[in-house]
Amino acid sequence: MKIKYPNPSIKNEKIQAVKTHGMLFENALNTTNEFYRIHNKAIIYKKPTPIQVVKVDYPARSKARIIEAYYKTPSTTDYNGIYKGKYIDFEAKETISKSFSFTHIFPHQIEHLLNIKKHGGIAFVIIYYKKFNQVVIIDIDEFNQEYVEANCDGAKKSIEYERALEIGKAVKNGYTPPFDYLKVVDEMYF
């Protein structure tokens, strides 16, 4: 299946803006993953942000200092690892609006997640709807169906919060860990 996706044409500045907004959610996810690792439940890490290094300075007696570099488009997704012996892979997104716009995800990231699922892995998008203080997990097949429909129907270019709850599953907020999303993964995939 090869679909011609709409070009999100996200500029680098825009990605950075999204990153900054997503910081708290990202931290909460990282804390959650650390909790899972400590309790030997899963080994899931956030991948480093890909950066193209152009110039490096080596000041005497101190460590290498990068003095020119640029953010690169990620090849894959934010998070991956192993859970209950299975490969798990997901993209984490945060939105301040009532609706998650498809401009905030790259077509090749969706393709990557679809591929992971075909290879027998667990693949989804996890979205934090900040306005509702609610995290929702949407399996990549469901997510992609919305995406393909949005591509056909010019009016619809996002996933409304209510729709997300219909096609996905809500994650309960907690303290330790902040978002126990593996509980929902259990319900969805095991």
Place this chain on the structure above:
Amino acid sequence: MKIKYPNPSIKNEKIQAVKTHGMLFENALNTTNEFYRIHNKAIIYKKPTPIQVVKVDYPARSKARIIEAYYKTPSTTDYNGIYKGKYIDFEAKETISKSFSFTHIFPHQIEHLLNIKKHGGIAFVIIYYKKFNQVVIIDIDEFNQEYVEANCDGAKKSIEYERALEIGKAVKNGYTPPFDYLKVVDEMYF
């Protein structure tokens, strides 16, 4: 099992040196992984090098430019992904000497790989012995046994090429792909 590993005390400059040496092997591995992805055999990627961004400049009308950043110690390993439905994780190393020195791998990377195996994943170290133009895969349990012994025996702080061939498995060199390491993974884990 908690082992007190010797501190490799690798300085950042040293890591960079290793990186530069390892570039050709890294490229060959990346080409191999691309080949696997195109042929839908496995989805394995190299993780981006972790970089701590300190200062970013936003010149008008152009993209964000990082003007101060530093290389960080990687939390995990170089490569991970999915193969035949299984999670696969490995660290890739190149040595110009006859022996692979343990100072070129971080103790926490070994711990990470041991953990992956405990969780049901495939975990190994893949070493390119440049002098012999030979790539060898060593399962993490075997690798760790050598490591622990080296920690007890002050004289032995590396894995000689001949020893690597004993405890690991050689990967045939080729053209497309350059190193068909999944053939050896099949023999070792399936």
